[in-house]
Amino acid sequence: MRWLVTGAGGMLGRDLTRLLRAVPGASVHAFTRAELDVCDAGAVAAALRAVRPDVVVNCAAWTDVDAAERDEARAMAVNGTAVTGLALACTRVGARLLQLSTDYVFDGAARTPYAEDAPTRPLNAYGRAKLAGEQAALGHGHYVVRTEWLYGAHGRSFARTMAIKAAECTPVRVVDDQVGQPTWTVDLAERLILLGGSRLPPGIYHVTNAGTTSWYDYARRIFELVGADPGMVEPVSTADFPRPARRPAYSVLGSDAWRPPVPMRDWRAALSAAWPHLVAAWGGVVSQAVGVGGQ
Secondary structure (H helix, E strand, O other): OEEEEEOOOOHHHHHHHHHHOOOOOOEEEEEOOOOOOOOOHHHHHHHHHHHOOOEEEEOOOOOOHHHHHHOHHHHHHHHHHHHHHHHHHHHHHOOEEEEEEEHHHOOOOOOOOEOOOOOOOOOOHHHHHHHHHHHHHHHOOOEEEEEOOEEOOOOOOHHHHHHHHHHOOOOEEEEOOOEEOOEEHHHHHHHHHHHHOOOOOOOEEEOOOEOOEEHHHHHHHHHHHHOOOHHHEEEEOHHHOOOOOOOOOEOOEOOOOOOOOOOOOEHHHHHHHHHHHHHHHOOOHHHHHHOOOOO
C-alpha cells in the first residue's frame, strides 16, 4: 500500500511517518511543509500524480488558535481552502484522503460526548477554518478524523510546556473549567494506519484517548510525573485567563462511528506510556532539572 503524508515534519506527521515505515509492505512518501506546501494546488496535484498513493493523510495544518483570530484568512487558506485542492487531487488519482480535524468545530455547550453527526458551531476562526476543511474532504467523498488536545515528542504542546514549568519549579495558573481528552500522537497515528487500511466508508470518525480531564488536572498529573509538587498548579476560570480566541468548555468526543476490537486506552495510561519517550525527545530538560520522571 502506498501512503503519502503531508505535514510530515510536525508533531503527528513525524510519529505517523515513523510508524508507517515499520509496516510491512508499506511504501511511504512523507513531505514536510518545505517539500510540499498544501496551499500550492498545482504542486499537490503533481506530487499525487507522481506517487499515485492509495492513502493520503493530511497532517499539514495551521495550529496556532490565537493567531488565527488575528489572521483568519491565512488560517482558512491552510486549514480550509487547501483541503479542497488536496481532496480533488486525491479523487483524481483514486486515493482516499484522511483529513485531520478538531473538537473546536463544536461550541462546547454540550454535557455529553459529541457524536460524529452532532451539529457543528465553532466559536473561533481556527474552528471555522477546520470546519471548512472537513466540508471540503466530505464533499469529495473522503474521510475526516477529529481529535483533540494532542501531545507528542516533537513540537510544541501543553504537556511539554507544563513539564518544563514543573522542572523549573515554576508555579502556573491553569483553567479548570475546560474539559477534554488529552491524546498521544502515537496512539492517534496507529489508528490512522488502521483506518487507512480498513473498509470503513468515507465519513467522520472521532479518535481520542479515552477518559476526560480538565486542563488543570492534566497539568497536575504532568507535575506529578516530573516529580514536582502538583500544588504549584493553581486553578483559575476561563474568565480569569482571557485569550484572543474563545475555547469550548466541553470538548469530549464520542466514538460511535468506529469501534475497533481494541479500544483507545485511557489518557492517563497513554501519558504514562508516553512519558519516557517525551522526556528523551525533549533533550533531558525535565529529567536534568528534577532528576525524576517517575510513573
